[in-house]
Amino acid sequence: MANINIKKREIECKIVYYGPGRSGKTTNLEYIFKSYKNYVSGEMISIKTEGDRTLFFDFLPIGLGTIKGYDVRVQLYTVPGQVQYTSTRRLVLKEVDGIVFVADSLKVRREKNMQSLKDLQNNLKGYDLSIFKVPLVLQYNKRDLSKQGIPLMHSELMEKELNSQLKVPSFQASAITGQGVGVTLKECLMLTLKSIRKQLKTVK
Amino acid sequence: MEIKKQIQSMIAEAKIYCTQGLLEEAIVYYQNAKNLVEKNEKVKNRETILKTIEDRIISLENEIQKVKDLKESAPVSSEVQDLIKTKFAFSKDENESALEGAIALAKFGQYERALQEFDELLQVDSLRLAAAKNIIRCHIAMSTIEKAVDIYQEWMAGDLFPQDQLYKINIFFKSIIDSKGLDIMLPQVEEPVDFEMNELGESENEDDEFMDISSIGISLDTGSEKKRMIDLDVSFQQGNEINLIISSKNKDLIDNLKVGFRLNDVQFYSPFAIFTGSGIVSAKTQIGFGPKQGDYSLDITVINK
Numbered sequence: 001m002a003n004i005n006i007k008k009r010e011i012e013c014k015i016v017y018y019g020p021g022r023s024g025k026t027t028n029l030e031y032i033f034k035s036y037k038n039y040v041s042g043e044m045i046s047i048k049t050e051g052d053r054t055l056f057f058d059f060l061p062i063g064l065g066t067i068k069g070y071d072v073r074v075q076l077y078t079v080p081g082q083v084q085y086t087s088t089r090r091l092v093l094k095e096v097d098g099i100v101f102v103a104d105s106l107k108v109r110r111e112k113n114m115q116s117l118k119d120l121q122n123n124l125k126g127y128d129l130s131i132f133k134v135p136l137v138l139q140y141n142k143r144d145l146s147k148q149g150i151p152l153m154h155s156e157l158m159e160k161e162l163n164s165q166l167k168v169p170s171f172q173a174s175a176i177t178g179q180g181v182g183v184t185l186k187e188c189l190m191l192t193l194k195s196i197r198k199q200l201k202t203v204k
Numbered sequence: 205m206e207i208k209k210q211i212q213s214m215i216a217e218a219k220i221y222c223t224q225g226l227l228e229e230a231i232v233y234y235q236n237a238k239n240l241v242e243k244n245e246k247v248k249n250r251e252t253i254l255k256t257i258e259d260r261i262i263s264l265e266n267e268i269q270k271v272k273d274l275k276e277s278a279p280v281s282s283e284v285q286d287l288i289k290t291k292f293a294f295s296k297d298e299n300e301s302a303l304e305g306a307i308a309l310a311k312f313g314q315y316e317r318a319l320q321e322f323d324e325l326l327q328v329d330s331l332r333l334a335a336a337k338n339i340i341r342c343h344i345a346m347s348t349i350e351k352a353v354d355i356y357q358e359w360m361a362g363d364l365f366p367q368d369q370l371y372k373i374n375i376f377f378k379s380i381i382d383s384k385g386l387d388i389m390l391p392q393v394e395e396p397v398d399f400e401m402n403e404l405g406e407s408e409n410e411d412d413e414f415m416d417i418s419s420i421g422i423s424l425d426t427g428s429e430k431k432r433m434i435d436l437d438v439s440f441q442q443g444n445e446i447n448l449i450i451s452s453k454n455k456d457l458i459d460n461l462k463v464g465f466r467l468n469d470v471q472f473y474s475p476f477a478i479f480t481g482s483g484i485v486s487a488k489t490q491i492g493f494g495p496k497q498g499d500y501s502l503d504i505t506v507i508n509k
């Protein structure tokens with residue numbers, strides 16, 4: 001749960017980029033780090049292994065300035081997508097406030113997207129959170145690859161397979177060019193802050 | 205499509221999967237291209253093309269193996285360790301949060317640093333016992349149990365711990381040694397007068413809220429076979445979360461214990477009592493490096509103790 005300091009009027013929350021290995025989670029954060037310098041409030045820290053795969057997590061702190069009287073700070077994390085790192089993914093998810101699920105649009109990664117979403121649901125359950133209630137947005141990444149003649153899934157198909165039950169906002173993106181990265185994050189932040197505001201009300 | 209074009213397009217696709225780091229997918233497409241070349245004797249420069257593709261497949265397979273063979277986790281800087289320590293501690297209480305941070309370090313495999321932290325926490329009255337137990341746990345995870353024994357002897361000889369805490373540590377450590385079937389004799393600690401048994405198991409306990417579990421017994425319904433009882437050692441515990449290491453040889457068991465699976469009628473062995481309860485498999489990870497490489501690490505959330 002977000003760290004809300006009512007006296008100091010500060011909110012600190014945590015957003016986690018989740019998704020199968022190689023779907024572009026780290027690339028999303030790298031683009032944010034490069035392109036939204038005004039918001040970035042510290043270094044991006046990446047802990048990776050062979051072939052640039054995330055080993056523990058990436059971490060990027062950003063600040064949104066004052067919103068409704070509160071100084072809002074956000075910590076962005078990515079999880080390691082490779083299947084074998086389940087317990088690390090669980091650790092990183094602890095106390096999460098909002099989630100961006102980065103799906104890979106490549107046809108060959110179709111099953112991996114579904115498995116990873118299921119894995120997210122399980123891991124959330126471990127913290128007594130429901131995937132249907134947590135602030136969540138989907139991103140269908142790597143849309144640029146269609147230009148190179150690589151078979152991608154239609155976004156309608158992805159929508160049907162990943163989002164027909166969740167019914168959360170979804171965005172097409174190309175993290176490598178930055179297209180769709182900003183809107184994805186912005187929507188996730190909006191949902192997250194909305195849910196925090198609700199918590200604030202119930203606290204009072 | 206012309207055969208030649210088909211082959212070219214498969215190879216082009218494979219190449220892109222390579223740049224995406226999708227090595228297994230790349231191999232599939234190289235393999236498809238190879239099959240196609242093999243089937244068509246009329247393809248020009250057939251042998252050369254086949255050789256090129258085969259070399260590519262071999263080098264990709266090597267690369268995949270290299271990732272699998274990684275012996276150590278990336279050396280993590282002290283800056284990153286600090287980050288783990290602060291960001292993965294959530295308690296509002298300063299002491300509690302320091303303990304959480306140290307446990308997080310251990311969970312990320314940073315045992316040496318975790319040990320340093322636990323060492324410092326020995327100075328905090330309210331955390332001393334928990335820190336001591338975690339020091340023992342770290343050494344067990346690092347397979348340096350003999351060091352734990354040395355440290356334990358120092359604790360016995362020194363005056364850091366009151367008698368009742370030494371007694372608790374003794375019981376805790378002994379139960380681990382027993383559950384691992386090790387031949388180590390720990391110096392005896394006299395049972396303190398007016399020591400209450402239930403003190404160890406109750407949640408008012410100043411240490412962690414949950415009873416220490418040293419091993420568990422589960423019975424699996426394996427279908428054809430009758431139910432079979434299996435004992436497993438607990439390697440780490442935080443509250444009601446226990447972690448077990450299962451040898452890769454135990455394939456049956458590993459396949460059965462999927463994430464989300466609920467184990468009923470589990471026997472939990474704690475130093476003082478055996479209790480029956482349930483557990484849910486909350487994570488399953490194949491260990492990628494270190495002495496236990498290839499084995500599985502399993503997290504189980506204990507419910508209704």
Ligand SMILES: Nc1nc2c(ncn2[C@@H]2O[C@H](COP(=O)(O)OP(=O)(O)OP(=O)(O)O)[C@@H](O)[C@H]2O)c(=O)[nH]1
Pocket residue numbers: 019020021022023024025026027028052053054055078079080081082141142143144145173174175176177223224225
């Ligand atoms: N063409 C293209 N490539 C992308 C895009 N996003 C990521 N990639 C590439 O995909 C590969 C994997 O990207 P990462 O950002 O490391 O993926 P990840 O999700 O962090 O992967 P893990 O850390 O293993 O879970 C890299 O080679 C990226 O350059 C995209 O939008 N378009």
Ligand SMILES: [Mg+2]
Pocket residue numbers: 025026027053054078079080081
């Ligand atoms: Mg990554």
